[in-house]
Structures are given as C-alpha cells and as structure tokens.
Amino acid sequence: MIIVIQVATQLPDVDVLGTIVPNETTKVFAADGSILAELHQEENRVVVPISQISDFVKAAVIATEDRNFYRHNGLDFGGLFRSVFVDVIRGEGMQGGSTITMQLARNIFLNKKKKIIRKIAEMILAMQLERKFTKEEILEFYLNQVYWGHNAYGIESAANMYFGKPAADLSLPEAATLIGLLRGPELYSPFYQPQRERWRRDIVLRRLLVLTLITEEEYYQAVETPIFLAPRRTLRYKHPYFTSYVVKQLETMYGKDVIYNDGLRIYTTLDIDLQKKAEDTVEYYMMEANRPHWIKGHEVSSLNATQAALLCVDPKTGYIKAWVGGRDFLEREFDHIAQAKRQVGSSFKPYTYLTALSMGLSPGTVIDDSPVTYNTVQGPYSPRNYTKDFKGPVTLKRALELSLNVAAVKVSDIINPSNIIVTCRKLGVQSYLAPVLSLTLGASDISILEHTAAFCTFASGGVRVDPVSILRIEDRNGNVLYRHQIVPRRVFDARHVYALVYMMRGVLQRGSGQGANIPGYDLAGKTGTTNDFRDAWFLGFAPNLLTAVWVGNDDNSPMQEVTGGWIPAQMWHMFMSYALPKLPKEYFPYPRGMVKQRICVAGKGLATPMCPESDVVEELMWENGIYTEQCQAHSILGGLVPALTARSDWERTFFPDTGRIIFLSDVEDEEKPTNNPQSAIIPAAGHKQLDDAKIDVNKGL
Template identity: 45%
Template sequence: MGRKRKTRSSKFLFFVVWLGIAGVVGFFLQIWFQLPAIEALNEYLPSESTLVYSADGKVLARFHREENRSVVPLSKISIYLQKAVIAAEDPRFYQHHGLDFWGIIRAAIKNFAYGRVVEGGSTITQQLARNLFLTKKKTLVRKLAEALIALKIEHHYTKEEILELYLNQVYLGHNAYGVESAANLYFGKTAAELDLAEAAMIAGLIRGPELYSPYRNFKGAKIRQVYVLNKMLEQNLVTEREAKLAAIETLNFSPRNLKSLGEIAPYFITYLLQDLIAKYGEEMVYHGGLRVYTTLDTAMQAKAEEVIQKFVSEEGPKYRFSQAALLSIDPRTGYIKAMVGGEDFAESKFNRATQAKRQPGSAFKPFVYAVAMEQGIPPWTIFYDTKTTFRVWPSRWNPDGTWTPKNFDGKYRGPVTLRYALEKSLNIPSIKLLERVGIQNVIDLARRMGITSHLEPGLSLTLGASEVSLLEMTSAFGVFANGGIRVEPTAIVKIENRDGVIIYEHKIQEKRVLDENVAAQVVDLMKGVLTNGTGVRGRIDRPAAAKTGTTQDFRDAWFIGFVPQLVTGVWVGNDDNTPMQGVAEVAVCPRIWKEYNQAVLAGEPILDFPKPVWPKYEPPQEEEVVTAEGEENQPEENLEKPEGKND
C-alpha cells in the first residue's frame, strides 16, 4: 500500500516537473516566435538628418525632427571612440556571443557591494537589440526578449557590423543620435576627428546622456570621462601616460547656442528648407539623410551679416530704419552667394530678401531705359525736366484724373539728356520716356528679365510704384550684368541621397532675353550712376554699374549694383512702413553696398563689361513734350541747369 502511494507521488512529481518544463519551454517559444525578424536589419534605414553644405564644404545646417542623426561607416569613427565605448560598455565584446554571463555576475556582485546600481550587465549587442526593437520598460519578458534578440543578432552579423550599428544608433543627449551627430554637437568635429579625451567624454555619456551632459553638468561629465579612461587603461587599450594627458586636456566645446537652422545664414537656410520640402516632402527632408550642396559662400555671407548688423545698429536709430536686407547672386550661374533677410533672425524670421514685397522706387527705371535702347532712342536724346501734368485713371490719390509728379528734390533742370536723367534719377524725363516707349513693352521686358510680381500698368511704373521683392530685382539686374542673358537664381548645386547617389543636379540654363548690345548700352548708362550720379558714394575701385531707389516719404531705400561676376541688392526700411529720415542724403544703401563689395571682391579679378556700340551720333534734338491735353509744355519756375546737385 505504501509502495503504491509512493509510486503515485513520484508520478505526480514527474508530471509537475515536466509540466513546468513544458511551461517554461512554451513561454520561451512564445517569446521566440514573437521576436522581430533580425534579417530586417539588412534593409534597416534609421532616421537620418539632412545635412546642408556651403559652396566651400562647411556644414551649414542639419534638418531633423525627433532624431538628429548622421550615419557613418565604422571606418569613419575614431578608433579612440570605438575602444572607449567597448571599454566602458562591454569589455568582453569580442569574446561573448551576445550575452556576457561573467559580466552579469560581475555587475551583480559590484552592485550588491555598493548597495546600488553602479554597473550594468547588458552587452553592446543587448543594448542594440533594446534600442532597435524593444521599449525601455523593465519587465522579465522584455529582458528575455532582449537576450534572445541579442543571440540572433550575433548569429547573423559580425562584431564590426554590430558595433557600427550601435555607434550610429546610441542616444548621446540633446537630440543627438549616433556618434557623428554627437561629435558635431559637442566638439564641432566629425566622429573621425575625435581625440582620446573627446572620445572618452562622449563614451561616458551613454549611461546618462542628459544627466552627464557637459553643457548641464560638466563635473559629472568629467567624472564619467575619467571613469572611461580608467577602464581603457585596465584593458591595456591606452597607456598610463595617454590616459593622464587625456584627463587633463582642455576640451573645446561647441557653443550651445547652435540652432538646427544653422549658425550662419539662417535666412538662406529657411529659404532653402522651404524649397526642399516643396520638392521632396517633410519626411524625406527631416528623416531621409539627404546631402544638400548649396551655392552659399560663407565668407561673403559672414561679411553681409556683419555689414547689415553694423549699419542697422549704428545708423538705424539716427535715420529711423530698423531693418535691412542684402542679396548677392553670380549673374553667370544664378548662384545665390549671400542672403541676409533682416537684422536679427532670432527677433524676426520674416525674410525681407525673398518674402517682402516693397516699392523699388527709381531702381525700376533701368527697365524703361532698356526698352528705349531697344527702340533705338540714343542716350543723348533731350527730354524736358519740367513741371508736367499727366492724364491718369482717376483714383483716391488722383480723383481728378491728373498727376503732377515731382523730382526727389522738388527741383527741375530743364532740357536734359537721357543719360543725365538716369544718372541723376530724374522722374519727369523717365515718365515721359515711359509714355514714349510704351508701358506694356516695359512690363513685358521686366517679365522676361525675372520680375514675377504684379506690375500696375500706369505711368508710375517707372517710379517703382509696384511692389517687388529684392530677389526679383537683384536677379533681374543680373541680366544687365550678364550681357542680356537670364539665368534663374538657385540656392542648390546638387543633392545626394544617404547612399551618395546624386538625385538632383542643377543645370544652368541660359536664356537670352535682351540683346547683348542693348544690355551693354544700359550698363554704360548705369555706370554713370556711380561716377556722376545718385550712387556716387557707392563707387568702388573697379568697373561697376548700379541704380538707386527711394520711395515716396522715404519708406524704402534701395541700391542694386553689379560687377560682371556679382550682382548685389540692398534694401533698408521699416516693417511697419513708417518713413525714414535722411537715408538718401547720407547714401545708406550705397555705402552698405560699397563696404560689402570692397571686402568680398578683394582678390577677385578686375573685369569690365563689353563696350556698347552706339548709333551714329547726331546733334541732340529737343524732344517735343506735350501734356495729356495735347498742349506744348513750357519750362516752369524752379529750373536748374543740368549740372545741378545730386538727388
């Protein structure tokens, strides 16, 4: 009887044991079959920041959302950093197969001795498994899944491949994922350029990126750096002398005020970003790891920002302007070389170089003179600069349908040549010239040259009454500088995908929109603006041409000038359209243009424009000027000889 009872107990125990084993096996199998397919790592494409480069190869910006990451191969990661990470995180990385049982035991003993967690037992492979496939929730199931995934990863990939994945995936603080982004964030370097001290500092961040950030807790970061150096020394990865020198090395951190939109050229970068999103969409731009090579010249950009900030801060209060913009384009290629959309991007993101539409004033007159040259009207043609009343469409400004404009200084100069009228920016001859050549002809030419904004078809067109952008005007003036050939402005040279394959390359497309000799004739007239006219204070020591522009009540001031290889537009004013005071008399815009161009053109070859061919000279005959009613206009009071003062 007792033997039977004993046999039953043994069978029951045997059944329970096997049931337990089956349960454990079933539990493991359930986890195993729910594990992600490790083979997916073959096509794994982590979210990667888009990098923007200047024309001289400098990183201007990184576009990203949640994760700022730049993926690099192991060969482009400092060997110091590789060793530092292994020493600190997984000393037996090259000996284990995903799980380090000795490491787990060692960590447990050490943590028990200290009474708190001072060392982890997870291998680099386990951390990679957690980062890629699992949450950070601390449960038994998650830990088991982590271990099993680590074993599968080790079975499918080499140690070098695992280390490369880990170093590109690990979070290192301040939205930086991967060692390349961290190297740039903390030291302004690539991961390949890190020295031992810098590598140990970054490796020390892995355990607590936010806690040990050198920007928030330098003391804690330093303790972690020394810890990593000691671990490297223990494993004979560095000599004692190397470790000591690294520990006392002064680290040069990047300024913490770097913005995702770039340290320099923020207006250019936002302009570029809008273009990229329109072409490729936000997902590709923020996560696709594009490499965007731009036209921006960092030296020109730095000078442009310096000059704009200087004039706004020093002269703005005196002459009552609070904003300014500058744009430089190579007229031969359309490449935007510098762009400043305002005095301070941090204060205002509105781009006054591309988004603002303002009246250009007399800066629009060269379009009228270009049509005159097309129609064979020579520059020695005489027009009367006299008080004149024009018939216009009735409006709230001209309810009786008449308009009697004035010159800038309120004076009249009598009979003047077209050349003189442009140099001195005289309004009355320009309006009469517009009447003669035809308003629609001028609008058509402006369109061909790159003006896309609405142009009001009235006589005030020649005075720049229609609002346009600085980008439009500067690009259009590039046609004059480029011998009548239009080249669309661009900020992008080429774009590569994350694999280095070119997916876009800008093709310079030239289009003749103005006769070459007509362009040369207009340039010849505009040279006089700098040598004898309203822009004389912008004169530089090389052949150049330009045009000033000031609007009614001094709400806007413009200066657009060019040499054969560079056209630069400058605008100053106020966002609320309030009048300025004295900006024309002291030539703020010409002086901004001059200071900028003298600096950026230093060392550049001195080029001249083609010489124009003029029709056979005939003694000038006075242009008969009539009013809208058909009555001959006689010179009025307040006349001044042609050699009168600049306006």
C-alpha cells in the same frame, strides 16, 4: 523553457538589421564644404562606418559596456548572473548585465521597459545577431544607434555636437567623455553637469587602464586634460536667412519626411567669406543709422532705419553668393529678400529706359524735364523731381543719371507703360504692375529677389539666368538625386541692354549713385528712394557680380531722409570693395550699332559752332536714329541774335537791299579806338530763318 520558446516564436527576424535604414540627419553645406544646417526631427543622426570612428571610442565602449565583447556569442553569462543575483537580493527588476549586442537588440527591436520577458527576448535576439553579423558590424550598428543626449543619436552627431569634430578625430579624453554619457546622457551632460561628467569620464579612463587598453602615461595625461566643448548653437541654422530659404525649397521638392529623416546631402552656392562680410556690412550700417546725425542743419537722434537686406549674385551663373534677409534673425525671422514686397522707387527706371532703347530711343535722345500735367482716370497727375526743380532739355542718359522723375514719366508716356510691363515680364518680374504713368517711378511692390534677378539680366547683356541656391543633392550613399543645370535664356538684344548699361554707368560716375563708385572698376547701377523716405535702394553690378541693398522699416514708417544714394550706396560700396578684388576685372562691351554725335540739347539737333558749350553733349545714338537736322535754337542767326540782343549796348539795323542785319556797338575796345564801333554782320538767310521761326528781331528771341 516554454516561456523561452513562446518568446522566440514572436521575435522579429534579425536578418532585417542589415536592411534597416535608420533615420539620419540631412546636412546642408556651403560652397566651401562647411555645414550650414543639420536637419532632423527627433533623431539627429549621421551614420558613419566603423573605419571612421576613433579607436579610442571603440576601446572605451568595450571597456565600459562589455569587456568580453570579442569573447562571447552575444551573452556574457558572468555579468548576467551577477546582475540577476543583485536584482534578486534587492527585489528589483532585471538590472544591467546586458552586452553591447543585447543593448543593440533592445534599441532596434524592443521597447525599453525592464521586464523579464523583454530580457529573455534580448538574449535570444543577441545570439541570433552574433550568428548573422561580425563583431565589427555589430559594434558599428551600436555606435550609430545609441543616444548621446541633447537629441544627438549616433557617435558622429555626438562628436560634432559636443566637440565640433568628426568621430574619427576624437582624442582619448573626448572619447572617454562621450562613452561616460551612455549610462545617463542628460544626467551627465557636460553642458549642464560638468563635475558629474568629469567624474564619469575618469571612471571610463580608469577602466581602460585596468584592462591595459591604455598606458599609465596616457591615463594620467588624459585625466589632467581639461574638457573644451564646442560652443552651443543659439541659432538652429548658420546664416539662417539663406539656410531657411534653402530648407523651404527642399521641403517643396521632397517633403518634410524625406528631408528630416533620409540623411540627404545638400550642396549650396553660399560663399561663406562674402556672407560674413555681408552680415557685417548690414550690422555696421544699422548701428550707424541708430546714432545721431545732422540733416539740413538739424540734429536727429537717429535715422529711423531699423531694417536692411543685402543680396549678392553672380549674374553669369545665378549663384547666390550672400544673402542677408534682415538685421537679426533671432529678433525677426521675416526674410525681406524672399518674403517682403516693397516699392522700389527710381530703381525701377532702368526697365523704362530699356524699353525705350528697344523701341528706338537713344541715350542721346533729348527729353524736356519741364512741368507737365496729365489728365488720368484718377485725376490730374503732375510728376515732380526729388529736387523740386526742373533741368530743362536733357538726354535720356543724363535723365537716368540724375534720376529725374518728370523726364522718366514723359518717356513712359511716349513708349506706353504696358510695354514696360512686357519688359519686366521678360526679365522675370512676376509681381503685379499697374499700367499707369507712375509705374516708372517704382509705385508697384516688388521683392528684392525678383528685382535682383531682373538686374542680373542687365549685367549679363540680356541673357536671363535666374538666381539659384542649390547646386546638388545626394542621398546618404552619395547618389546624385538632383544637379542644377544653368539654363541661360536670351530675353533682350545685347545691343539694347549694353546701351542701358552704358547709361547706368553714369549713375555711379556723375549721378545719384556716386557714393557707391569704386575707382578702377567698370560698374553700373541705380538708386531708388520712395515717397517720404519709406524705402531706399541701391542695385549695382560689375560684369561678374551684382549686389542689391535695401533699407527701411517693417512698419513702413518714414526714415530721416535716407535716400538710395546715401546709406544703401555706402553699404554697397563697403561690401563690393571687399568682394570685387577677389574676382578678375571685367569690362562691359561697348554698345554696338551706335554712333556718337555732338548734340545740342536746347535745340534738339546737331550742335553748330553757334551753340553754347553748356548745351552741347557728345552722346550715343542708334545708327538708324541719328540727328540729321542742325540745332534750330542756335543756327547762324538763331544763335547769334540771342547773344547779341542780350547786350543792351548793341543797336541793330536790318538792310533789306543788302539782306543783312548789322549790329553796332560803341563800347570801348582795348585794342580799337573808341570811335571804331564793333560790328557783326549776318547774311540775309539769317533773316529768312527768323521769319520761318516767326521771331520778331526787334524783340529778340
């Protein structure tokens, strides 16, 4: 008695059981409510009320662990005395005889070493628990507390791990299987010891039958039912690149202790349907890149493209819809979306052209794509085009469509690279950018995430909404701890952005990104390829969905001439062809404040009837920056003289008294007699124009 009194005075207060908050697993959910991850340290536990536990589980645990549970006050003396008698005969420590309430007391308050003192403490605490709590409360505590093997604590975690379902949905044989594990979770593991587990399950079912808690029909049907276990996860998380990114954000927000112990509920933006398509797309094209190809008449064993990434975002909300950070997370956990910074090649050029548009240049502004050399502090710099040739005078829009490097560098020189950096900062690009002429060609390293975020601002007409992965965080009781609020910020005039989008639409329609075009949709985008084919990009968007694709190698080795307009554009096409039909069709607004003019690119002015059609384009100009002068290269004289002097059979004579130049030809005309020469007469004003232009008529233009 003295020992009992001494033990009783040292026991904890059972009243705290109602306030004890057990460690609970944090769950991360996709947009459709499916579970992406269960975050825990030692204890993977999800606490559920007794009402959400299958009646089969409750019946099975009572039949197996404590058949007199509803009739005793915490102690089952019959069972206890039988246990003591056996232990004394065998000369062993106290074995068995514990009621469910005693087991709960041991799990919560005491250590698990089998000593008489501890057993006495169990008995005292069990009686106190019975006085303080109802049988249903005790059973709920117990089922949420006990260990079920493989790091699963509590019935809900066990039901999910073994059978892929909540505890409320467990069938009779499934419930018997789980209760049979309590005597030795690892010893009877259905994953490793299926025969032992089946034997334990049948013992539990037999106990239920003996106690008339199930019928004979239910018993025999359950015994004959095969056990179908949920597949064991080979990855810690589903869709691990995205989920790992979310977990890192959570650890920064709340710390590891809270995340892994407090049972939070994390609701994310991930669209499982699009995510699976994105993963399939990356895997398909990585396999495609690994097979032989014919390139410029030669067969190569592979394209040497071993890594890829795909990021899909709703540009209006910033919600991340799909995130594939690499080919295989098990093989390489490095996330190319958030962790890698790569040169972006010509996919950087839209930043240059947006800066130019905001400084007064127009889609129709003509720039010479011709050889040029700059004297820089690093030495002479002579940019070259990918095709190694030059297109001559082109509009800004055509220069972007064809991704002409020389034209882009010339525009960069006009507007100053420092202004391009200012544009990038407004769009959210935080990586270091050097204010050099080659900046426009994507010489700086940028992450896929920030590159994509900046392009989202293009799609949304100059309104910046940063990408987001977490929508809401709740505690274990459903109280909202965090809710994401969309905070749009206008960082660029919509007129300038939609003028850029107008130019970028041509990239897919007739430019370097035609392989990505999807008929029937209003799309814009940009390709990117770096030196020696080390990186290949395609970023494209509709008004309501944007996707970025990158292909390359972790060791930065060159690929076999993989350009942004090839593999990345095809990947983008495959993914977006699946994603866009799920959304309503939307169209980009027509750029405001612009007028369309007929421009002669050769003469850099308004086209005249004398301008060759090959040099004439209809293009948009800012209203306050329209061409007012006619093309000088193809004026009345300037246009006719080259056409005529190119004919060796024409003779020309200038008559100063009449102020005319007359061209004569004796070439036979089908409709005129041979002796009737053809002629062309140009007014004297034409001669004046030639003088102004300092052109020698006798030598031609």
